[in-house]
Amino acid sequence: MTVAFVLLVLGALAAATAPRLLSRAQWPEREPVLALWVWQCVVAAVLLCCLLAMALAGSAAWAAVRGNVFAFAPSGVVEAYGLSDHGHWAGWLAVLLALGGVWTAAMLTREVRAARTRRRQRRREVFARAPRLPGESVPPGERLVVLEDARSDAWWLSGAAPRLVVTTAALRRLKGRQLDAVLAHEQGHARARHDLLLHCAGALAAAFPQVPVFAAFRDQVHHLVELAADDTASRRFGRLTTALALVELNEERGVFGPSPAPPGAVPGRVHRLLDPAPRLPLGRRVRMTAYALLLPAVPLLIAFGPGLHALT
Incomplete structure (x- = not known):
């Protein structure tokens, strides 16, 4: 059961320290796609710590669970984990972690259903305001709907x-x-499936509002997906054109007032496009991508370590 404790401690440390380290870093503004990857690896590492700890705690508490978890393990592997002396409290720990998993799944399901309901409602509203005339057909590949409205706005209707x-x-x-x-x-959002990332981040933050890493993940994802989509547009049509489009769409909303705007707001995005910081060197981006992949690998190495050691 020492391994389960180590996993829980590791997950708690990652959940508490990762948001502070990433929020202080300057490079996410320069590499939003890489930052999204790092955030996902951090969250995956925290969830893996909880999942593996639950499996080991359940194995210590109940022989049936142990038989399923270690069904294909050679002899001597189970003894390496020292599971037999911690049955009573290990059962409570496994139940607590399992309830957390069920609660997470329920919140994710609720988030997805709510998003589908909002999307269907929005489609009905859009096509009620822009109905097809009798006999009018939709040209193949048409991807633009124009609404009569005095407010400047544009969005992707998935x-x-x-x-x-x-x-x-x-x-x-x-x-x-x-x-x-x-x-x-908007197509950059759709191709990268940013909606799924936003749903997962929102569900985790709603399920565990007191866990810093999930709340920070939700806030940062909302900011970083916009920066990533800005970069997608600027690579095709230029930073100046993209920045002017943002200004034209949002100027009437008063977002460019005299009061200072948060970094993730539209003025900050426009400033980033007009005065871009240099990208990280390719070698550093590759290294950071590989290092981030190691984050979820660490819980796996800790969990399988005693078993692999027993086989040597």
């Missing part, structure tokens, strides 16, 4: 037939290739 929804006010304000930049931004 689903079986995805569309970019743009208001008439936005069309009047967007000039040149700015509309193409907005479309590329």
Whole structure:
């Protein structure tokens, strides 16, 4: 059971320290896609620590669980974990961790269902405001819906037939290739499936609001996916065009007022596009990607360590 304790301590340390370290770093603004990868690896490491600790605690508490967990393990491996002397409290620990897993699954299911309901409602509202005329057919590959509205806005309407929804006010304000930049931004969200990442982050934060890593993960994901989509648009249509599109879409909302804006707000995104920091060197990006992959590998090495040692 020492291994289970080590895993829980490791998961707690990662959950407490990773948000502070990542929030103080300057490179995520320069590499939002890499930052999203690091965040996912951190969260995966924390969840793996809990899952593996639950499996070991359950194995210590109940022989039936032990038989399933170690079903294919050679003789001598089970003894290496010292599971037989911790049955009573190990059972409570396993039940507690299992309840946490069930609660997480329930919150994720609720988040997905709520998102589907919102998406269906929004599609109904959009097509009620922009109905097809009798006999009008949808051209193949059409991806733009125009709504009559005095407020500048544009968003991606996901689903079986995805569309970019743009208001008439936005069309009047967007000039040149700015509309193409907005479309590329929204398509960047869709191709990278940022909606799934946002759902998972929101579900974890709602399930465990007191866990720092999950709350920070939710907040950072909302910010980083926008930066990543901005970069997708700027690579195709230029940083100036993308920045002007952001200004035209949001200027009437008062986001460019005299009060200082948070870094993740639209003014910060515009400033980032107009005055970009240099990207990290390729070698450093590769190393950071590999190091991040090691984060979820550490709990696996700790969990399987005694068994591998027993086989040597």
